[in-house]
Amino acid sequence: MHSLSFYPEEMPRYAKSRVLVLFDIDGTLLRRAGPHHRQVLEEAVWQVAGVRATTEGIPVQGMLDGAILQCMLRQAGVAETAPAQMLAIMKKAQALYVRRCPDLREKICPGAPELLERLAAGGAVVGLVTGNLSRIGWRKMTQAGLRAHFRFGAFAEQAETRAELAGLALQEARRRAWLDTPMVATLIGDHPNDILAARANGLRSVAVGTGVVPLEELAQHRPDILVPDLRALKLEQLICAD
Structure with a gap:
């Protein structure tokens, strides 16, 4: 694992939250982003x-x-x-x-901006867990106009598996004392690897059907929540323990 910064800049102080939501990028927040x-x-x-x-x-x-x-x-x-x-x-x-990287605002998955706005209004800790290298991931978020929604991220150069990345993100949020107890932590992605990464770290898994993997196949991996896209995901599902 390579020891690189989670952040492109110094982070401000934040109030503690009982909600942590981690997002994959490709197929979850963006789709068909180009070659x-x-x-x-x-x-x-x-x-x-x-x-x-x-x-x-x-x-x-x-x-x-x-x-x-x-x-x-x-x-x-x-x-x-x-x-x-x-x-x-x-x-x-x-x-x-x-x-x-081109302008990616037209590549945003349905419901993503609205969900991110609701999470921000609720004071949730929101981060990225992605297979992208860090500067690539942050650039995508900037070019999509979504960068301001994300407090931190775990990226490809920091670990060898997605499960390890999810674990690093969880550890970092705790280390920064951003999280209160009891806590609800969720990983949202479009691939079975996201579901497995969530399960390996005791996170709630949300699978969305906006990637290349059909909903039927995602369902076989038993995510905690399965939705066709982020428009179908209710804020209550991310902030409530049950």
């Missing part, structure tokens, strides 16, 4: 490692960017990548994406 993310991963591998690698044939949904890069390199014939080189690839990909 730029995949393209910068491919270009970063070429610029840093001199290897022509592609995301073609890799089931990237639900994966962390680091795992995607490892798969790309192995698929291109690179058996092992030195940690320093992988960090350089990640750094290059993020720099490229920050420059190229």
